[in-house]
Amino acid sequence: MAFSNEQLTRYSRHIILKEFGIKGQKKLSRGSVLIVGAGGLGSPAALYLAAAGVGRIGIVDADDVDLSNLQRQIIHGTDDIGRPKADSARAGMLAVNPETEVRAVRAFLNAGNIMDIIRDYDFIIDGTDNFPAKFLINDACVLSGKAFSHAGILRFSGQLTTYVPGRGACYRCIFKEPPPPEAVPTCRQAGVIGALAGVVGSLQAMEAVKYLAGIGEVLAGALLTYDALTTAFRKIALPRRDDCAVCGAHPSITAPVDYAQAACDLTA
């Protein structure tokens, strides 16, 4: 494929990077990313990936935009309140880059639909806000051999890791199973600082770009933590666990599993 003058101008700051070049931009344009959750993490990730020229982006969310989302979910505007988040996010991405093919999926992921939904994508971004979804995405990606970015944010702290098949820990190697629903505060109950979502969601976009373009080293086999109050990043090495229930030598999980979710998580 040949880039038009308009594309060469739009992506010129990528193309003139020696490590990235025309090759990197072509890989992005042929690549696809599924973003699960058009919320605090998904908003910046979606905007950066659309702007970067990723060829196809899927955005999954079953919720509608709420006034209390707007403090951190920057892809949505005040006029979008009440609109399905997946549609609003799609419009936001197309406004930045009309060339991107964006598929809005208005659904909750569950054990029954996740394998089909992730199948068509090269890389998955977990921008969800609850443990059942995080384990579901992890297991589905491990089982289908897909790379994905995990992230979580709460109050002033965030964490991030990238799973690449065969290269280090999966999410379940780190946290064996979801905590009991009542033991976990959600964003709704505990609060979250808006720009934290921007920091961590942008890191997820960066991981996706590196993975698709084949440059640098993604955060595989390591967990990055960020404390916004002290501006401290820590990177902790995480080897794969041989006894992991999904990616270990003798997995007991061979199909996606639905876990119970606290009711208030659904609208956080």
Place this chain on the structure above:
Amino acid sequence: MPETPGAELRPDARADVTDVVCPATFAKALAALEDLEKGRILEIRMNDGEAARNVPLSLKDEGHQVLKLRDNGDGTCSLLVRKLAD
């Protein structure tokens, strides 16, 4: 292949970057080089001024061989460059 002194350098392909502005000039030159095999020569027509100053330097920095910059006398110049880097 060594050049014979005084021999005419024949481009294998041509690109015109006069219809874009920096840094898309360089990006367009890179896109044209991408389609060439190593060792081949590209002729790039560019506007005098910023492009003529920057594109040759940027291509050299990428590892390509800048062979010749010719003033076309119409506000443009033509640069001959040999692709050496991937």
